[in-house]
Amino acid sequence: MTTTIDPARIEEENELRRSWHEPDLAHALDVVGRAGVDGEAVIAEVARFSVAAPSWAVGTGGTRFGRFPGGGEPRTTVEKIDDIAALNALTGANRTVSLHVPWDDPGLGAGATELRAHAASVGIGFDAMNSNTFQDNPSTTRDGAVSYKFGSLAHTDPAVRAAAVDHNRYVVDLGIELGSRSLTVWLADGMNHPGQASFRGQFERVLGGLQEIYAHLPADWELYTEHKPYEPAFYSSVNNDWGTSLLLAQGTGDRAKCLVDLGHHLPNTNIEQVVSRLAMVGRLGGFHFNDSKYGDDDLTVGSIDPFGLFLIMLELLAAGGGTMPDAAYMIDESHNLKDPLEDLLQATDNIQHALAQALCLDRSALQEAQSANDPARATEVLHRAFRTDVRPLVAESRHRNHAALDPLATYRAVGYRAATIAERGSESLATGL
Ligand code: RM4
Ligand code: MN
Ligand code: MN
Secondary structure: OOOOOOHHHHHHHHHHHHHHHHHHHHHHHHHHHHOOOOHHHHHHHHHHOOOEEEHHHOOOOOEOOEOOOOOOOOOOHHHHHHHHHHHHHHHOOOOEEEOEOOOOOOOOOHHHHHHHHHHHHOOOEEOOEEOOOOOOOOOOOOOOOOOOOOOOOOOOOHHHHHHHHHHHHHHHHHHHHHOOOEEEEEOOOEEOOOOOOOHHHHHHHHHHHHHHHHHOOOOOOEEEEEOOOOOOOOOEEOOOOHHHHHHHHHHHOOOEEEEEEOOOOOOOOOHHHHHHHHHHOOOEEEEEEOEOOOOOOOEOOOOOOHHHHHHHHHHHHHHOOOOOOOOEEEEOOOOOOOOHHHHHHHHHHHHHHHHHHHHOOOHHHHHHHHHOOOHHHHHHHHHHHHOOOOHHHHHHHHHHOOOOOOHHHHHHHHOHHHHHHHHHOOOOOOOOO
16 A cells, blocks of 8 residues: 555645735745846746655664664655655655665666656655765675775775675666666765875775776666765765765766865855855765754754755756756755654755755846955845745745645645555654765
């Protein structure tokens, strides 16, 4: 049995809100119009944009100190896709899933075919595939013949590197059968102790491994290298920052690009500048949304630094010539306390708001201020966009996708979680980080 959200129930909930939504929308269109912004274009671009949900984010996450799962969480990959379909019914903006293998591995052949058909039946496609050589799993370690304890692609032992390359090739093969077009490689490889390994040797071995994986990609696929400064390697990570990520991508091939995960930066890093640099050289391939206070906290995107998110959106729009550029966008968050679906609803809503605010920027006014060396005026122009109340425009963009004007309230009103508890039980078997 598949638990779903009936679109008629969403429309009923929208109907309850129509009497205030319509005047609010008319007012918002008027306000932005007076500022020279085409509100209809903002609505259309927000409605066009979609961000993938990761298969591992529909279950409760945890820390090394504990995990407190809620009831009704998905037990299988199929149920995870059902949850993402429910999310997408409410937002209209999560049309794909990003699988992490082997956490979610339907197997080649019949398994992949069935999963793809099920996903299609609930309106979900497959975004970037994620490989996993940061843990030892029988299916990735040749049944325990090798271990990634001291690294995967960076390992000194060629047998370990070969197993890691094989796993990535397998993930590509699986992705081909599912209809994906890209592979994201995030590596835990690095050092916990100074002197443990050679910086140069590790880098060269990782580059060699990426080249082998890249050689296996179909012509229409891309490979993304995802940088992260630390954790679990606490002294040095091989792919520690955007510069190293760019070196790896450039050394691997034209269709190797960099993936920016917002949480994978040291505090105060100017992430919007990183986005600008990578886009400038055509190597911005993927994007993981989250927020952080200290490190890779995987907090709800936009919950800590909404202005930073707005500035990042401005750079993405600049790279796309006024619309969001083609990239693999995904929400990468861990939900330890909230119902995972409620967090994903809020994350998507926050992304949509930041996008709408960024679309309200008067770019020619900003360029004039820049040409006139007038930082005070530039600040005014940025703030005018950032402070725009875009809520009715965002709600309308969802409405045009037959989704919810108010996703969280609608999620609660339709009783989706109660339905999954009834179907799946109050004890959760779901795994996640
Ligand atoms: C990493 C990184 C990857 C994600 C894993 C689970 O920190 O963000 O993108 O796949 O966590
Ligand atoms: Mn990530
Ligand atoms: Mn991360």
